[in-house]
Amino acid sequence: NDVHYTGGSVLAVDMHAWAATMLAFVARPPDPVHVGEVMWRDMWTERLEAVDPFIHTWLAHQTRDAYWRHGSACEDYGAIRAAVLAVGGWHDPYRDTVLRLVENLPPDRVRGLIGPWSHQYPDRGLPPGPAIGFLQETLRWWDHWLKDEDSGALAVPLLRSYVMDAHPPATVYAELPGRWVGDPAWPSPSVTPVPYAFQGAPRLVRSPQHTGVDAGRFFPFGNDADLPPDQREEDARSVCFEFEVPQETWVLGRPRVRLRLTSASARGQVIARLCDVAPDGASTLVTRGVLNLSARTGRDQAVPWEPGTTEDVEFELNGIGYAFPPGHRIRLSVSSAYWPWVWPQPGSEAGFTLDPAGSSLELPVRAQESDPSITFGEAEEAEPLGVVVPVTLDEPRPERLVLRDVAAGTWRLDVDPRYGGTRVYPDGLEFTEEARETYTIDETDPLSARARSTWSVRLHRPDLPWDARVETTSAITCDARDFITSNEVVCRDGDEVVFHRTWEKRIPRTAG
CATH class of the missing domain: 2.60.120.260 (Galactose-binding domain-like)
Known part of the structure; x- marks a missing residue:
């Protein structure tokens, strides 16, 4: 809930982009290798006929009502009976969940760990770091709770946190400077x-x-x-x-x-x-x-x-x-x-x-007290699947490009979320995803806000042959009374269009 409604505000970039992403995801076809070369298309069209853009539902709930509350841990911490190792990153919007869980769950079955990481596993080595032996941490936790082994899972502080040092902005960090601190309770006496x-x-x-x-x-x-x-x-x-x-x-x-x-x-x-x-x-x-x-x-x-x-x-x-x-x-x-x-x-x-x-x-x-006893093993990961990423001669688009029209007084943010490109899997599947998001606004007019997202997905098996394509476009505009949403899905089997639908909907602005 907090990711969609921080302080009760509609988060345009998250709600719109994720709804557009999910529309493209649910429109993807089943693989004939796994469901049959005859059945796959019937299954695909049946799925497509049931599609309704997620944004319709999400924008219909602009306050924290029962729709959002039902999946929220803070409604009833007592309902959580499992042992919880809560892990987050200071650059991940879910990080506050870790603080809430260590504050509200019994200390004999919860531990929290927050590093400088983004929305990635802490062992992946993606910026910002440092990366840690996350698999070893999870193994120690499961050995304690699933095997009754004395693995030391509860011997660490209730909350282990990384306090980042000052660093220049606009820099890609493989490892942010800082130190680990441990707190025996949260809120902490320190x-x-x-x-x-x-x-x-x-x-x-x-x-x-x-x-x-x-x-x-x-x-x-x-x-x-x-x-x-x-x-x-x-x-x-x-x-x-x-x-x-x-x-x-x-x-x-x-x-x-x-x-x-x-x-x-x-x-x-x-x-x-x-x-x-x-x-x-x-x-x-x-x-x-x-x-x-x-x-x-x-x-x-x-x-x-x-x-x-x-x-x-x-x-x-x-x-x-x-x-x-x-x-x-x-x-x-x-x-x-x-x-x-x-x-x-x-x-x-x-x-x-x-x-x-x-x-x-x-x-x-x-208090300025680091904990030198907080250490982690070297980052370990399983062997990769052997996915091949073909080399392309195309110039990559900028990840985030801000454009200003001086005469019109408008600003546009172009985003390439870098979700995929082309990947060839060991079983022969060729999978391509491309996405682009644009956010446009007049610097003086709040009603000029416009968000637009396009997706292109291709799944291809040359040996069958099988070539399925999905193209989606999602947009949100507004006036003083309503959000105005439009969505389009076009699906092709080879050159044949097997599905094409558009949705246009006005959703009253009750809180946003």
């Missing part, structure tokens, strides 16, 4: 909430609608352009508050912001980014959080803001382990837009006024 009060006169926060184009990838997979670049341009589109770092400061957990806001609009969103500013001015994103203003009393309901009134709001940023070095500055940047992570709301272009007198940042400051 972590103290430290408030940082804002200063100054009230400030108008009215960000351009393209604020967020430097957010990086929502689900980093270890690609070169996944992590956020230097945040100075994003900071310039935000209202910033800075705090000196006279001595090294370790942060471990979820920072919290309290903001006193006056909104002229009934709808909107507030985004807070915590950045590390180096002496040369470089701004590295540390963590961030989002609040849908209509979800300020809870994500299970949408309560419009009474225009012109002032309220105090409070929300947490995503969990992080980070060390701010002396001589740097802690920057808290507040914006009213974050495209394409957050779909802009009608009226949000007016922004809001932030009163520093009633606002503050609270950091979970940890």
Whole structure:
């Protein structure tokens, strides 16, 4: 739930892109080698006739209702009776789940492990690292719980975390500098909430609608352009508050912001980014959080803001382990837009006024005690399947390309998610996937937001011969009342079109 609704805001880049991905996935055919050279097509067409785009369902639930709650562990931690080894990465949007599980499950059957990793297994060696012997960790856990062996699985601290050192932004790291720390409980007795009060006169926060184009990838997979670049341009589109770092400061957990806001609009969103500013001015994103203003009393309901009134709001940023070095500055940047992570709301272009007198940042400051006993084996992986990736002479597309039309005032983010390319498997299957995502917005108009995703999938067996193709297009636009979705699926057996369907749907904007 938290991945789709962070603070009750519709996450455009995740919801749209994943719905488009799933549409392409479910439209893929069965393999005749495994289901029969006659049956495969009947099975395929039967499956296609039942397809309905996931986005229809997801956008129909814009608050945290029963649809989202049923799969959420936080609804009833007592229902989890299994032993849990919770593993996450500071660059993975699921990382806060680890903190919640170690806080709420019995300590005699849970352990948490959070490294600097992206949305990948910790033994894969994809940036950022360091990689660890993850298979050995899981084996030790299963040996304890499934074989009753004294493997030492519970002899480690309740939570093992990697506190990252400061590092320049926009760099691909094979191994982020830092150290491991261990905490016997969570919340930890070694972590103290430290408030940082804002200063100054009230400030108008009215960000351009393209604020967020430097957010990086929502689900980093270890690609070169996944992590956020230097945040100075994003900071310039935000209202910033800075705090000196006279001595090294370790942060471990979820920072919290309290903001006193006056909104002229009934709808909107507030985004807070915590950045590390180096002496040369470089701004590295540390963590961030989002609040849908209509979800300020809870994500299970949408309560419009009474225009012109002032309220105090409070929300947490995503969990992080980070060390701010002396001589740097802690920057808290507040914006009213974050495209394409957050779909802009009608009226949000007016922004809001932030009163520093009633606002503050609270950091979970940890004692500077690393744990040298936390060690891991060398990363081990099974032998690969022997998949062949053919060499191509085509120039690769940029992973993330930001384009600005100066005259029109529009911004477009082109994304190549690098999901596949062509792979030839040992049994002869040739499999090709190509995807492209585009996110477009006018810098002054929240209703101009548009997300579009195209997929092309080919499954080919030259020896049969068998050549099946899938092409999908998914798009979302909006007006003040509705989200407007369109989806198209075209499937071919060779040159024959066996399925072609389009869906056009308007879904009322109840909270987004």
